Amino acid sequence: ETGVTQTPRHLVMGMTNKKSLKCEQHLGHNAMYWYKQSAKKPLELMFVYSLEERVENNSVPSRFSPECPNSSHLFLHLHTLQPEDSALYLCASSQDEASNTEAFFGQGTRLTVV
Amino acid sequence: GQNIDQPTEMTATEGAIVQINCTYQTSGFNGLFWYQQHAGEAPTFLSYNVLDGLEEKGRFSSFLSRSKGYSYLLLKELQMKDSASYLCAVRDRNYQLIWGAGTKLIIKP
Numbered sequence: 001e002t003g004v005t006q007t008p009r010h011l012v013m014g015m016t017n018k019k020s021l022k023c024e025q026h027l028g029h030n031a032m033y034w035y036k037q038s039a040k041k042p043l044e045l046m047f048v049y050s051l052e053e054r055v056e057n058n059s060v061p062s063r064f065s066p067e068c069p070n071s072s073h074l075f076l077h078l079h080t081l082q083p084e085d086s087a088l089y090l091c092a093s094s095q096d097e098a099s100n101t102e103a104f105f106g107q108g109t110r111l112t113v114v
Numbered sequence: 115g116q117n118i119d120q121p122t123e124m125t126a127t128e129g130a131i132v133q134i135n136c137t138y139q140t141s142g143f144n145g146l147f148w149y150q151q152h153a154g155e156a157p158t159f160l161s162y163n164v165l166d167g168l169e170e171k172g173r174f175s176s177f178l179s180r181s182k183g184y185s186y187l188l189l190k191e192l193q194m195k196d197s198a199s200y201l202c203a204v205r206d207r208n209y210q211l212i213w214g215a216g217t218k219l220i221i222k223p
Contacts, residue, residue: 004156042118042213043201056210090156098209100145100164105156 003027006091006106013081014114021076021109023091029104031097032074034066037088037108049074050097081113116140118214120202125220126192134187134200134217142207148176148187149201151216157201160187189219197221 004025013019025032034046048056049068063085065077074091088110092103119137126132138146145164149157163169163178163185175188189196199216206212 040122040215042215043203043211045211100162100205100209102147102159102162103211105149105158107154107156110154 004091004093004104004106006089006109008109009107010110010112012112012114013078015081015083017081018077018079020078021089021091021111023074023076023106025072025091025093025104025106027093027104029093029095030071031094032068032071033092033094033103034064034074034076035090035092037090043090047076048097055097078111081111083113086111086113116206116212118202118204118212120200120214120217122215123218123220125222126189128192128194128221128223130192131188131190132192132219134189134202134219136185136187136202136214138183138185138202138204138212138214140183140204140206140212143180144205144207144209146176146178146185146205147203147211148185149203150198151201152198160200192221194221194223 007022032049036044046060047066052068063080067075088108090108091106094103095101117139148160151157161176168177173190178185199218201216202214203211
């Protein structure tokens with residue numbers, strides 16, 4: 001248990017579906033992140049939120065839409081995804097966005113797009 | 115471009131020692147992290163180096179040479195539970211984390 005909780009753990013969705021991934025942290029951290037992890041590839045940073053404001057959007061397609069309603073919760077809304085979007089989606093948090101403290105990760109959502 | 119290189123896979127024997135190397139080329143340097151990730155689980159923090167030298171933490175040690183753009187993670191007295199992927203990540207000048215693809219470590223009895 002790292003203090004970061006993600007739901008659901010597994011998700012199978014069709015290309016026309018709309019779904020949301022949820023992340024929650026009660027570590028008192030100010031920064032939250034969404035990463036995509038594909039097999040044998042480096043972690044890809046998707047979005048960064050600092051104090052509930054988006055500070056980074058790494059050229060992510062608009063079919064991925066993040067939402068950060070407060071400092072403890074982060075969502076990733078998904079719609080009209082493609083099969084190549086199948087991956088492990090990891091949420092993480094850290095004390096601050098621009099610091100040398102480590103990030104704490106959730107266990108991820110294994111997403112399969114059919 | 116920015117790049118982190120680490121071996122894709124390594125195999126070692128229970129009770130032995132293994133060294134996992136990481137080389138990096140990044141725009142600036144603000145620290146290097148090692149994480150462990152068991153299959154289907156969250157990456158968990160192992161170590162952080164920002165100055166040259168060796169940081170020891172129990173059975174695990176991490177070394178950094180900034181002039182060479184090089185780090186290694188040393189695991190001693192290997193146990194079966196050490197079978198996992200080990201991720202190297204560097205913070206660049208903008209404090210963005212640049213990740214390697216990870217090294218899958220297989221421990222054999």
